[in-house]
Amino acid sequence: MTNFADRLITAIEAKQNPCVVGLDFHSARLPAFVSDAMKANPTPEGYRTAISDYFRLILDGVAPLVTAVKPQFSLLESLTWVGAQILIDITDHARSLDILVIADAKRGDIASSALGYARAFLDPPDGPDFARGYNADCLTVNPFLGRDTLRPYVDACDSAGKGIFVLVKTSNPGSGETQDALLADSNRPVYTSYARMVDELGQSHIGDRGYSSVGAVVGATYPQQAEELRSLMPRAFILVPGYGAQGGTADDAIRCFNPDGLGAVVNASRSITCAFDAPDISPTNYAATIRDQTLRMIDDINSALARRRS
Amino acid sequence: MTNFADRLITAIEAKQNPCVVGLDFHSARLPAFVSDAMKANPTPEGYRTAISDYFRLILDGVAPLVTAVKPQFSLLESLTWVGAQILIDITDHARSLDILVIADAKRGDIASSALGYARAFLDPPDGPDFARGYNADCLTVNPFLGRDTLRPYVDACDSAGKGIFVLVKTSNPGSGETQDALLADSNRPVYTSYARMVDELGQSHIGDRGYSSVGAVVGATYPQQAEELRSLMPRAFILVPGYGAQGGTADDAIRCFNPDGLGAVVNASRSITCAFDAPDISPTNYAATIRDQTLRMIDDINSALARRRS
Numbered sequence: 001m002t003n004f005a006d007r008l009i010t011a012i013e014a015k016q017n018p019c020v021v022g023l024d025f026h027s028a029r030l031p032a033f034v035s036d037a038m039k040a041n042p043t044p045e046g047y048r049t050a051i052s053d054y055f056r057l058i059l060d061g062v063a064p065l066v067t068a069v070k071p072q073f074s075l076l077e078s079l080t081w082v083g084a085q086i087l088i089d090i091t092d093h094a095r096s097l098d099i100l101v102i103a104d105a106k107r108g109d110i111a112s113s114a115l116g117y118a119r120a121f122l123d124p125p126d127g128p129d130f131a132r133g134y135n136a137d138c139l140t141v142n143p144f145l146g147r148d149t150l151r152p153y154v155d156a157c158d159s160a161g162k163g164i165f166v167l168v169k170t171s172n173p174g175s176g177e178t179q180d181a182l183l184a185d186s187n188r189p190v191y192t193s194y195a196r197m198v199d200e201l202g203q204s205h206i207g208d209r210g211y212s213s214v215g216a217v218v219g220a221t222y223p224q225q226a227e228e229l230r231s232l233m234p235r236a237f238i239l240v241p242g243y244g245a246q247g248g249t250a251d252d253a254i255r256c257f258n259p260d261g262l263g264a265v266v267n268a269s270r271s272i273t274c275a276f277d278a279p280d281i282s283p284t285n286y287a288a289t290i291r292d293q294t295l296r297m298i299d300d301i302n303s304a305l306a307r308r309r310s
Numbered sequence: 311m312t313n314f315a316d317r318l319i320t321a322i323e324a325k326q327n328p329c330v331v332g333l334d335f336h337s338a339r340l341p342a343f344v345s346d347a348m349k350a351n352p353t354p355e356g357y358r359t360a361i362s363d364y365f366r367l368i369l370d371g372v373a374p375l376v377t378a379v380k381p382q383f384s385l386l387e388s389l390t391w392v393g394a395q396i397l398i399d400i401t402d403h404a405r406s407l408d409i410l411v412i413a414d415a416k417r418g419d420i421a422s423s424a425l426g427y428a429r430a431f432l433d434p435p436d437g438p439d440f441a442r443g444y445n446a447d448c449l450t451v452n453p454f455l456g457r458d459t460l461r462p463y464v465d466a467c468d469s470a471g472k473g474i475f476v477l478v479k480t481s482n483p484g485s486g487e488t489q490d491a492l493l494a495d496s497n498r499p500v501y502t503s504y505a506r507m508v509d510e511l512g513q514s515h516i517g518d519r520g521y522s523s524v525g526a527v528v529g530a531t532y533p534q535q536a537e538e539l540r541s542l543m544p545r546a547f548i549l550v551p552g553y554g555a556q557g558g559t560a561d562d563a564i565r566c567f568n569p570d571g572l573g574a575v576v577n578a579s580r581s582i583t584c585a586f587d588a589p590d591i592s593p594t595n596y597a598a599t600i601r602d603q604t605l606r607m608i609d610d611i612n613s614a615l616a617r618r619r620s
């Protein structure tokens with residue numbers, strides 16, 4: 001089973017950039033051809049077709065360009081079982097296009113419930129097709145419940161060649177209260193203890209290229225903390241949200257990279273998929289916009305990395 | 311819109327106990343009449359019927375007896391869209407039996423994604439039925455991402471008369487590393503800072519009976535911490551997992567109650583629904599076992615509360 005970090009590096013080198021496109025279902029920011037199709041046929045089948053076609057259009061545009069896609073599970077959960085079918089359509093189509101899927105579901109629970117999530121997202125249990133979960137390449141996980149609760153995901157990294165990104169320092173404005181509070185034993189922020197956990201959990205899961213399949217999430221909106229965290233988890237891949245619509249710049253985001261130019265992937269969601277001008281944009285023009293915005297992001301990130309090298 | 315804590319107290323007084331039954335899908339611990347039905351018809355319809363019938367049998371048995379039920383979302387996620395349909399069947403049947411539903415999904419994300427979860431679980435958006443989420447009475451949430459990320463759920467408490475239980479001290483063996491670490495500013499454990507957050511967030515959501523719709527999760531497996539946390543969040547309802555199969559006793563669990571005999575609900579899952587002797591138990595005998603185990607739990611918890619009062 002190929003180590004996930006090795007697979008990620010292979011994809012980065014093939015695509016010549018470390019960019020990820022987030023697939024978010026923002027019902028108020030859809031092109032009219034999607035929301036009109038939903039209105040015209042407000043049935044489970046109608047919604048599924050309209051929304052899955054929308055994501056397939058985006059996937060067809062970005063899959064040849066970027067390293068991975070990151071479907072956001074929360075925004076489809078109010079569609080209950082139809083949302084789950086759409087998430088299967090997304091992961092199936094991504095697989096057919098041979099692009100890595102990072103399931104952004106930020107799951108976290110204990111014992112058998114954690115194992116349930118590990119199976120549902122990373123390590124399919126035996127059973128009929130609909131009972132084998134989403135089989136993503138990688139999952140975002142919440143470590144607050146404790147190191148023991150991460151074990152099932154880490155085991156899945158080995159048994160199924162998958163990866164995880166553990167939340168360490170999130171990109172939102174309010175992450176400081178919980179994540180930057182200083183700990184008494186070290187006088188260092190809480191996030192450093194999670195970084196140590198990621199580093200320690202990852203040691204026995206390092207691939208041929210020197211990186212671990214146990215990675216971390218560090219927001220581009222906190223560039224100083226990113227630099228500190230980069231050095232605390234030298235072998236972890238970092239998933240960097242917060243670039244683009246949330247205000248993080250390319251120069252902020254590249255603080256999460258190692259001097260070898262590897263060690264991080266940068267995500268953009270709304271700045272790629274919600275950047276169209278007129279709501280009545282045609283599917284063809286929308287696809288062109290997606291492509292333009294993605295190329296712009298790739299150039300922005302790669303230019304910043306090149307500036308740092310020189 | 312009736313405050314959730316008031317609704318919870320009404321249910322506790324009607325049922326004369328503060329017990330909750332967890333609805334967990336443990337595929338390896340099912341009665342044979344359920345697993346045989348799944349094997350006989352391994353289709354989406356076959357699984358849905360077998361598993362939803364199983365949960366309806368449990369619900370029919372426990373709804374007249376206890377305060378609330380707590381479906382565990384993780385264990386159905388590997389069934390993808392069929393799992394989501396089963397969760398809808400569970401919540402619909404619970405509603406028809408007029409029992410409160412605590413969605414145990416431990417969700418946590420930022421910004422629009424947090425809002426997505428709040429809508430999906432607590433405050434249904436406009437739309438066709440399948441696009442209006444699970445409409446539970448209450449949701450377990452993970453606060454690690456920060457106070458700002460709890461805001462959409464807290465708003466839903468007001469707008470939809472719903473509640474949340476915020477993870478503060480979880481019942482698993484490994485919760486100490488992340489939750490008991492001492493903070494430099496107070497020299498007190500991390501969990502106390504989350505308790506303060508719960509207390510502060512809850513202040514403006516207190517019902518007629520003096521309790522807030524913003525509650526907390528505190529494991530029965532940590533009775534000393536429970537006593538400390540009880541005093542730090544005097545108006546929060548505490549959801550107490552860890553009783554029964556995880557090793558917490560009734561005397562441990564009642565540390566989460568206030569002197570008024572209110573302020574907590576105690577959950578049991580496996581010790582109720584997986585306590586049958588022979589795997590080939592009949593549906594009738596299984597229903598009787600569920601009822602017996604539930605009555606035993608109620609007596610155990612109520613006796614401990616009575617001992618403390620006297």
